[in-house]
Amino acid sequence: MAEKIRSIAIEDKMKDSYLSYSLSVIASRALPDVRDGLKPVHRRILYAARELGLTHDKPHKKSARIVGEVLGKYHPHGDASVYDAMVRMAQYFNQRYCLIDGHGNFGSIDGDSPAAMRYTEARLTELAEDIMADITQDTVDFVDNFDGSLQEPEILPTKVPNLLINGASGIAVGMSTSIPPHNLGEVVDAMVHLLKHPNAKLETIMKYIPGPDFPTGAKIVGLSGIKKAYKTGNGKITLRARTQIEKKGRKKQIIIKEIPYHLNKVKLLEDIAELINKGKIDNVSDLRDESDQEGLRIVVELKSGADPDIILNQLYKFTSLQTNYRINMLALDGKQPRVMDLITILKNFINFRRQVITRRTKYKLNKAKERFHLLQGLITAIDKLDLVISIIRHSKSTKEARQKLQEKLVITEKQAEAILRMRLQKLVGMEEEKLHQESAGLEEQIKYYKKILNNKNELDKVLKKELLDIKNKYADKRKTEIIEDEEKAIIEKTDLIKKEKVFLTFSYRQNIKRTTSSEYARAGKNDYIIDTMTGTTLDTLLFFTNTGDVYTLPVHKIPEHHGLSTGDNIKDFLKIPLSKKIVKVICLNEETKEKYITIATKQGMVKKTIGGEYQTTYSRIKAIKLNKGDEVVGVEITDGNQEILLGTKKAKTIRFEEDSVSDTGRNTIGSIGIKLAKGDEVVSFNLVNNNTSVVSISKTGRGKRSPIEEYNPQNRNGKGLKTCGSSIYKMAGVICANPDDYILITTGNEKLYTVKVNDLTETSRTGNMYEVVSLKNDDKITGVEKLPFAPEEDNN
Structure with a gap:
């Protein structure tokens, strides 16, 4: 070729x-x-x-x-x-x-x-x-x-x-x-309903088929994914292991009895063990596989006092004990791939069964007709037995006998063939009766088959009966439980943390401590607690810096300490540059979110923002928009009805109503609190809360206390009033306090002094200042803070 x-x-x-x-x-x-x-x-x-x-x-x-x-x-x-x-x-x-x-x-x-x-x-x-x-x-x-x-x-x-x-x-x-x-019994019930109500809606069908039924049992959380999959052919469902909590002595243990479909048990155990070793799942003392012929059983043994619900949520969040299963109901329909909804799949099977039953009935009808036809020939032959015997006896061949039988008895070739093959035993009376009975039975069958083929309702009766027979033969109970509450599928951060009331302290040396009671509040040697807070393990700490940034730290990440422990340094949790100073620590709890967080700056600006604005997932956010050269000097929680007192370096003070400051968003400048003279700056931000005195401390270590009544309220954005008689003193701090309060004085040479307010000389607002601390080698006071409670040495 x-x-x-x-x-x-x-x-x-x-x-x-x-x-x-x-x-x-x-x-x-x-x-x-x-x-x-x-x-x-x-x-x-x-x-x-x-x-x-x-x-x-x-x-x-x-x-x-x-x-x-x-x-x-x-x-x-x-x-x-x-x-x-x-x-x-x-x-x-x-x-x-x-x-x-x-x-x-x-x-x-x-x-x-x-x-x-x-x-x-x-x-x-x-x-x-x-x-x-x-x-x-x-x-x-x-x-x-x-x-x-x-x-x-x-x-x-x-x-x-x-x-x-x-x-x-x-x-x-x-x-x-x-x-x-899916569950066989449920699917059959849905099909039986569709046979009677072919236009049934999905909501009705889902009363029979509420959702998939997996061989490994477990649970489906939420209905929306099931509904979407059944309606469109595509969807996603959440599968969750079936668990129970058991007591073993003083301890509790989580028993995993069923796991999601297609989940490898050994891989699951390895993943749980790895998370326990890494500390992502805590308070677990042992992990065992006790599965046997009775069924699956994984034991997660907990440490004494551990909350099993929290650990269970951690297992759901971080392991495949809760997983998503993608549904895509794609199948061949007439050799063409199609994504089908649930009702379409059910109807396709029903129509296919109708075709099968129709073809089977036609087959049986033809077989019955053939047999009936032959029986009619045999009965005719027995009725004319003498003639049949005569024809067969006088015929020279089978072919001749067949032809003569056809002619004489007026029968077909097949009937004649059946007569020739008939055994002599059929001539017995009882056998003849059987032929008549079989013939009558076949006649009824033929009528029945024709009825099925000519009547759709009869065909559907057969289909329904066969479906119910299959159900009665193989149906079993549903294995997979369906939880309707959609929200249970979502594991929030709060679900992974045990909610406990806590007491928090922050020290001058930047040590943070979490305890269950204020009686455990301790500061280290040459250190003092400057901020105290109460909240829960679900709350967040806000660290406000002088640069206007806020660093966030979830309370539950702070280890719990008791007794003489001084806590942990903040550097262990947050990467705050050395160039930034922490001005204030606030616990953002449910109460704080409803109040205002008010900020004052060195250049005299004041702004307040609703606490809820500080709710964030970021580790660092902006609290205030600062002008060039400006810094944050103070942050306080306010309720909108308080009085603010600002003190400046040049010994000026201003007292005004908080409601004169409009609340704004986080990253804003705010309003002018005090008009500053050239070279002056705000050094202290106070809330006037039932305080009796204003304490003024100069940079050179001189100080006094004056009655707060002498600091008359003014309008915001004024020049303020003097807090001492001499203009030569530069203020390090102006603090609102009571006689029993203590103040912490810090110097440039890292010296720390605590002074009881009652020990300070009381003078008028414009009165003289007296020595409080003796400074050496040109040291200067750099900070003045009111302590939340008396220092430890003063408690003894």
Whole structure:
């Protein structure tokens, strides 16, 4: 033959080849058929096992024998793929209703591989036999196998809605399917309802099928994902392990009894152990796998006093004990891949069963007609027995006898053939009666078959009865519980933390301490507590710096300390540059969120913002917009009805109502609190809360206290009043206080002094100042703060 070479663009050739490959994978390998719910490999395994006679009541045969039958006759692919598919149909944790009865090691929920096919044995389950019921009665079409030497069923005439009850998963080219398993009884009830009400709405169908039912049980949290999947064919559901909390002596333990579908138990245990070792899940003393033949049982033993609900939420949050399952109900419908909603899948099966029942009824009708036809001939022959005997006796050949019988008895060729083959025992009276009875029975059957074929209601009665028979035979209780509350699927940060009331302290040396009571408040040597707060472990601490930044720290991240412990340095938790100074620490709790956080700056600006604005997931946010050269000097919690007192370096003070300052957002400048003279700056920000005195401390260590009544309220944005008679003193701090209060005085040389307010000389507002601390070597006072309670040495 002459060689013919045809030019073709490589992109066209690649496109055609890839398209052919894609169609082959989609239609012949990866996707199930909507009618019997099987992929070709599963269909061929079941059919081959049937052909080998491996019914549920027969002995098992080697798996290798079944795999060889499938490979040699129907499925020319790898033996591993066939065996893997067969194994999966035998695994109780993968199939809601197993189709293969496996004998031997068929793998485990731990992820163990099955034994080699030469070691295991298998046979069909009774359910699988019902999937192939009536296959010999012309219920489905048969097609040639891969080499044309045999025929195989194009589809199986299943009585069982296998696609829904066992689900399916597979990856084709450019598409994938993930159909969850369901409860057989629920699916049958839904179909029975659809038979009676073909226009039923999804809400009604979901009363029968509330959601998937997985072989491993567990729980589905929320209904919205189920509804969306059933309505559109696509959706996502949240699966959660089934657990219970048990007491063991003084301790408690979490028992995991069921895990989400497709979850590897060993991998789960490894993940939990790793999280415990890393400290992400705390208060766990032991982790054991106590699973046995009775069922799955994982024990998470807790330390004494641990909250099991918190640890359970941590397990849900950080491990696969709670996981998402993607639903994509894609299946072949007439060899075309389609994403179908629940009702479409149900109706497809109903229509397929109608076709099967119709074809089976036609087959039985034809067989009944054929038999009835022959019986009529036999009865005619017995009625004219002498004539029949005479014809047969005087005929020279079978052919001649057949022709004469047709002519004399007016019967067909088939009837004549049946008469010639009739045994003499049929001439017995009893046998003759049986022929009449059989004939009458066949006549009734023919009428019944015709009734089914001519009346859709009769056909649906048969369909309904067969569905209910399947339900009565195989249905079981639902395994997967459905929790309607959608919010339970969401594990919030607060669900992972045990809520406890706490007392917090912050010291001059920047040590933070969390305790359960103020009696444990301690500062280290040469250190003093300058801020105290109360809140809960669910709250957040706000660290305000002089640069207007706020650093956040969840309270639960601070270790709990008791007794003489001084706590932990803030550097262990926050990376605050050395150039920034922490001005104030505030606990952002439910009460603080409803109040204002008010800030004063060195340049005399005052701004307030509702506390809730500081609720954030960021570790650093901006609290105030500062002008060039400005700094934050004070931060306080206010309620909108308080009085503010600002003190300046040049001994000026101003007292005004808080409500004269409008509240604004976080990153804003605010309002002018005091008009400053050139070179002056605000050094102190106070709230006038039932204080009796104003304490003024100069940079040179002189000080006094004056009655607060002498600091008359003024309008905001004024120049203020003097706080001492001499203009030579520069103020380090101007503090509102009571006689029993203590103030902390700090110097540039890191000297710390505590002074009781009552020990200071009391003068008028413009009176003289007297020595409070003696400074050496040109040291200067750099800060003055009121202490929340008396220093420890003064308590002794």
